[in-house]
Amino acid sequence: MEDSSNITAIAAAMPSGQKNHTLHHKHHGDDHFHSKSQIHQQHSSFLSFNSTIIIIISVVSVVVVLALFLLIVMLRRLKSVRKNGSCKESGSTSNSSSRFIAHNAIDFNSSPDVKAKCLYGGSISRKPPPTPSRYKGVQVFTYKALELATDNFSEVNVIGNGGFGVVYKGILADGTVAAIKRLQRDGKQGERAFRMEVDLLSRLNSPYLVELLGYCADQHHRLLIFEYMPNGTLQQHLHNPSSQYRPLDWGTRLRVALDCARALEFLHEHAVPTVIHRDFKCTNILLDQNLRAKVSDFGLAKMGSDKINGQISTRVLGTTGYLAPEYASTGKLTTKSDVYSYGVVLLQLLTGRVPVDIKRPPGEHVLVSWALPRLTNRDKVDVMVDPAIKGQYSKKDLIQVAAIAAMCVQPEADYRPLMVDVVQSLIPLVKNLNSSNSTGSSRFLHQLSSPKY
Numbered sequence: 001m002e003d004s005s006n007i008t009a010i011a012a013a014m015p016s017g018q019k020n021h022t023l024h025h026k027h028h029g030d031d032h033f034h035s036k037s038q039i040h041q042q043h044s045s046f047l048s049f050n051s052t053i054i055i056i057i058s059v060v061s062v063v064v065v066l067a068l069f070l071l072i073v074m075l076r077r078l079k080s081v082r083k084n085g086s087c088k089e090s091g092s093t094s095n096s097s098s099r100f101i102a103h104n105a106i107d108f109n110s111s112p113d114v115k116a117k118c119l120y121g122g123s124i125s126r127k128p129p130p131t132p133s134r135y136k137g138v139q140v141f142t143y144k145a146l147e148l149a150t151d152n153f154s155e156v157n158v159i160g161n162g163g164f165g166v167v168y169k170g171i172l173a174d175g176t177v178a179a180i181k182r183l184q185r186d187g188k189q190g191e192r193a194f195r196m197e198v199d200l201l202s203r204l205n206s207p208y209l210v211e212l213l214g215y216c217a218d219q220h221h222r223l224l225i226f227e228y229m230p231n232g233t234l235q236q237h238l239h240n241p242s243s244q245y246r247p248l249d250w251g252t253r254l255r256v257a258l259d260c261a262r263a264l265e266f267l268h269e270h271a272v273p274t275v276i277h278r279d280f281k282c283t284n285i286l287l288d289q290n291l292r293a294k295v296s297d298f299g300l301a302k303m304g305s306d307k308i309n310g311q312i313s314t315r316v317l318g319t320t321g322y323l324a325p326e327y328a329s330t331g332k333l334t335t336k337s338d339v340y341s342y343g344v345v346l347l348q349l350l351t352g353r354v355p356v357d358i359k360r361p362p363g364e365h366v367l368v369s370w371a372l373p374r375l376t377n378r379d380k381v382d383v384m385v386d387p388a389i390k391g392q393y394s395k396k397d398l399i400q401v402a403a404i405a406a407m408c409v410q411p412e413a414d415y416r417p418l419m420v421d422v423v424q425s426l427i428p429l430v431k432n433l434n435s436s437n438s439t440g441s442s443r444f445l446h447q448l449s450s451p452k453y
């Protein structure tokens, strides 16, 4: 009875073919009946075969799932690499000069952390290169490459010293002459200025802005590499008595005024978001070989995306004599603050005077206060013009330029014009120069017909 029940139990656990075969043996006598141990042996070998199959199937399924997962991850990474590009700082060289292609543009929508990562060797967003052929993109330099370019930052290569640090003239490995600014300021302020220049200038491309060729953020070193402007600053031309430069003539001053107006127009109207320069002044206007002007120094710039009700509340930074009164007194910054600074520069071009000069007689210390009542007075406007350009202009042109300057330095920000209006007012004056003087730069004539933005 025990045997019979055991067999039934075993049979129940077996496939039907095998089951019938076993029962068949039971019904045909004890001679053919297998011993209990034989049945157990058969059963356990069958079970182990079965479980091996199950294990193999499980392993294969896990491997297939893992492979699929890996494939999906790889495809997603490939997609994001294609989309974002990468910041090659200390990895692969782009050419033998240990110069690296960094990027054409830094994504301003990225978080500050992401941007910080970019500057210090992480990944950054890459946008397609801008169309103008001259534009090669901002490059990342090693400190070693800049040591080579400046002959170990030799004293003889020093061309200036400003708020950012010492500026050196250098020759890059590909032969390009560059102005190399080495950050000297410690702490947050210097780091902010460095980042602002890199982030902004990587994105902005205008013939009226000094081009940023590259930067170096090698360990603790912070350097900016700019296109070299062989004719120095407007400040040197207008106010440096020991300067090697001849006084700028009326025509050149007008062209400089238009170039600068176009630079600010670009920042205010064409940059997205709007950029407020915040430190527009004669030392930040550089002149090229044709005495055409470009604006530099974006370390203090502010972006319009920081706006609240059309204005930015900020700490008052900038340079005395150029600050708009409402910005100086309340810290409220708008594009009209730049328009005021532009008006001061226009007055410098017109009068040859510096914005603040305590050596002058009482009442003449502050250029704007002295000039404003004279600018709109037909009889007095002649008297205030720089003696170096006397006789080079028509009275009509002088009155027009004086009127533009007067509007720009209005104490009330709302009464100041937009830079686009200033540009439009200056264009006919410069056009007249070009038609009366065929030596005008061909670049300028081209710009008039098709402004490059």
Ligand SMILES: Nc1ncnc2c1ncn2[C@@H]1O[C@H](COP(=O)(O)OP(=O)(O)OP(=O)(O)O)[C@@H](O)[C@H]1O
Binding pocket: 159, 160, 161, 162, 163, 164, 165, 167, 179, 181, 210, 226, 227, 228, 229, 230, 232, 233, 283, 284, 286, 296, 297
């Ligand atoms: N791209 C350049 N090409 C030629 N010379 C330059 C260039 N950039 C700067 N310089 C020279 O270096 C000097 C210092 O420039 P920097 O911008 O550091 O200071 P700054 O404009 O004089 O003062 P601030 O720090 O207030 O802007 C300039 O006055 C100029 O003579």
Ligand SMILES: [Mg+2]
Binding pocket: 162, 283, 284, 296, 297
């Ligand atoms: Mg400067």
